Amino acid sequence: MRKHTLISTAIVSTSLLLLSACGGGAEAESTETSAPVADSVEVTDAWVKAADDGMSAAFGSIENTGSTDATVVSAESQASTALELHETVENESGEMVMREKENGFTITAGQSLALEPGGNHIMLMDLTDPIKAGDEVEFTLTFSDDSTLEFSAPVKDYEGANENYESGDDEAGEHEGHDMEDMDHSGGSK
Amino acid sequence: MTPAEPGAGWSRRRLLIGGGVAGAGGLAALGADYASRRARASGTDESPSLNGEVRIPFYGAHQSGITVEPQAHATYVALNLKKGVAKKDLARMLKTITDDAARLTQGVPALADSEPELGTVPARMTVTFGFGPNLVARVAGDAALPEWLGSLPEFGIDQLEDRWCDGDLLLQFNADDPFTIAHAVRMLLKDTRSSADVRWVQRGFRRAQGSEKSGTTMRNLFGQVDGTVNPQPDDTDFKELVWNRDGWMTGGTSMVIRRIAMNLDKWDRLDRPGREQSVGRNLANGAPLTGVNEHDEPDFTALTPVGFPVIPEFSHMARARTPDRSQRIHRRAYNYDDAPEPGKISNSGLLFVSYQADATAQFVPIQQRLDELDLLNEWTTPIGSAVFAIPPGCDENGFIGDTLFD
Numbered sequence: 001m002r003k004h005t006l007i008s009t010a011i012v013s014t015s016l017l018l019l020s021a022c023g024g025g026a027e028a029e030s031t032e033t034s035a036p037v038a039d040s041v042e043v044t045d046a047w048v049k050a051a052d053d054g055m056s057a058a059f060g061s062i063e064n065t066g067s068t069d070a071t072v073v074s075a076e077s078q079a080s081t082a083l084e085l086h087e088t089v090e091n092e093s094g095e096m097v098m099r100e101k102e103n104g105f106t107i108t109a110g111q112s113l114a115l116e117p118g119g120n121h122i123m124l125m126d127l128t129d130p131i132k133a134g135d136e137v138e139f140t141l142t143f144s145d146d147s148t149l150e151f152s153a154p155v156k157d158y159e160g161a162n163e164n165y166e167s168g169d170d171e172a173g174e175h176e177g178h179d180m181e182d183m184d185h186s187g188g189s190k
Numbered sequence: 191m192t193p194a195e196p197g198a199g200w201s202r203r204r205l206l207i208g209g210g211v212a213g214a215g216g217l218a219a220l221g222a223d224y225a226s227r228r229a230r231a232s233g234t235d236e237s238p239s240l241n242g243e244v245r246i247p248f249y250g251a252h253q254s255g256i257t258v259e260p261q262a263h264a265t266y267v268a269l270n271l272k273k274g275v276a277k278k279d280l281a282r283m284l285k286t287i288t289d290d291a292a293r294l295t296q297g298v299p300a301l302a303d304s305e306p307e308l309g310t311v312p313a314r315m316t317v318t319f320g321f322g323p324n325l326v327a328r329v330a331g332d333a334a335l336p337e338w339l340g341s342l343p344e345f346g347i348d349q350l351e352d353r354w355c356d357g358d359l360l361l362q363f364n365a366d367d368p369f370t371i372a373h374a375v376r377m378l379l380k381d382t383r384s385s386a387d388v389r390w391v392q393r394g395f396r397r398a399q400g401s402e403k404s405g406t407t408m409r410n411l412f413g414q415v416d417g418t419v420n421p422q423p424d425d426t427d428f429k430e431l432v433w434n435r436d437g438w439m440t441g442g443t444s445m446v447i448r449r450i451a452m453n454l455d456k457w458d459r460l461d462r463p464g465r466e467q468s469v470g471r472n473l474a475n476g477a478p479l480t481g482v483n484e485h486d487e488p489d490f491t492a493l494t495p496v497g498f499p500v501i502p503e504f505s506h507m508a509r510a511r512t513p514d515r516s517q518r519i520h521r522r523a524y525n526y527d528d529a530p531e532p533g534k535i536s537n538s539g540l541l542f543v544s545y546q547a548d549a550t551a552q553f554v555p556i557q558q559r560l561d562e563l564d565l566l567n568e569w570t571t572p573i574g575s576a577v578f579a580i581p582p583g584c585d586e587n588g589f590i591g592d593t594l595f596d
Binding site: 045046047049050059132133134135154156157158159160 | 279281282283284285286289301302304380381383384
């Protein structure tokens with residue numbers, strides 16, 4: 001479910017920023033103006049796992065330098081027909097599995113959210129073309145206030161990000177470049 | 191160097207374009223940690239207390255790892271390009287490993303670094319890239335080949351083994367900490383694996399950092415002071431001797447790396463006077479046999495009481511010298527001491543490494559004289575040899591070797 005509690009209509013003033021910081025609950029019943037969330041968010045050290053087809057994933061660090069929490073609700077890229085925001089959680093059987101994070105990624109004010117193999121990540125569900133190490137993939141993140149943030153991530157060869165194989169029949173070595181296809185997406189909507 | 195068009199380089203990933211126009215505040219905050227590390231590397235912060243924290247700048251007009259005071263350890267990795275790897279693949283690979291090197295030399299883990307904790311102790315690491323003729327030709331055709339790039343002429347003393355010769359791409363790692371090098375080698379080889387295979391790896395060492403005063407001339411495993419006469423970056427003619435000024439190689443240099451096996455067992459049979467005569471320098475401090483201090487000028491005309499030259503004409507020093515001041519090279523050698531072959535007790539020698547604007551004009555004539563006559567040849571045997579084109583450095587929007595792709 002998406003929240004649209006922030007309405008960006010005008011330029012924020014310094015005093016409002018201070019107010020928000022002190023109030024701690026800026027989004028509650030806020031009808032006041034606010035700067036686009038994307039303006040205070042930075043993506044650094046982004047990278048994407050190389051893959052010939054099927055799925056891949058993007059990682060990096062999302063930093064929220066603003067004074068209110070920021071929520072990424074969706075991601076887009078020309079590299080994939082669909083993207084999902086994923087988290088890794090333990091399922092009923094005790095396995096670590098990936099699933100779509102329903103309310104998106106929330107980055108607490110002043111904090112960073114790490115996207116990393118084995119944790120949160122941006123899933124490229126179906127690559128339109130092979131992405132090869134050294135390529136650049138462009139992404140657009142959309143926040144809960146509909147503001148957007150573009151970033152570019154280089155592609156890297158990476159053997160990991162396979163942690164969600166079904167146990168016992170790990171054949172990673174025989175599926176080089178296609179590892180993501182075998183991932184268990186318990187919450188995925190594919 | 192041709193600057194990349196704005197936004198075309200990888201630095202763009204650190205640029206954030208918000209929904210609106212990025213303000214000064216956003217720009218100021220980007221890559222804060224990386225930027226501060228880089229600031230420290232360029233000497234704008236106080237000196238670090240640990241040698242492990244010392245950073246050598248990566249970006250610049252020349253590649254690092256050539257003029258910096260030699261680090262304690264070196265690893266040289268030569269790669270063979272896989273079949274079918276073309277210009278665009280090489281550009282992608284070089285971008286990737288340039289970024290890896292730029293980060294790791296500054297103590298910042300590489301992107302997709304599986305062991306990021308191992309990437310935070312740069313210990314003066316430099317990573318330097320060199321191109322063999324095959325890589326240059328694949329990217330820009332034979333016309334781009336420097337005439338000196340290729341195998342050296344055969345020398346009579348050579349007993350070259352293919353496993354130590356040539357290569358398409360050279361990765362040179364130097365640092366004061368071999369652990370730092372091990373991780374960097376691992377990281378870069380993961381990023382070259384899809385395009386290239388390892389051809390050879392050679393590792394070398396000098397005295398550990400802090401064991402001797404900085405600036406002390408190294409010794410080789412024969413015990414000789416090795417490298418006394420060596421053009422230094424602050425010499426007035428250093429630029430002319432080392433930096434190439436030709437086309438895409440402007441600001442680059444040529445590198446000769448030769449694996450010189452040293453027969454320590456045979457050397458054992460030679461007593462101290464013979465050892466000193468073989469080179470023309472004393473063993474105590476490396477002074478010429480006609481002098482007192484290491485850097486004294488040798489007197490080749492001085493004679494012994496019975497009329498022989500004090501510095502024998504067949505000595506290494508006498509043969510290496512020439513009045514032609516253009517025939518000089520910048521040496522940066524390392525010792526090696528590997529596991530002995532069965533039945534032996536040593537497998538040691540020297541990784542002779544030199545940089546010069548033109549290997550054919552500067553290195554070859556010296557080596558030819560040594561090949562014709564050098565007493566030291568009795569105990570040394572070149573078993574490996576390669577020449578690489580070391581491209582110029584790059585800025586943050588470019589990658590090492592980008593001038594070849596223009």
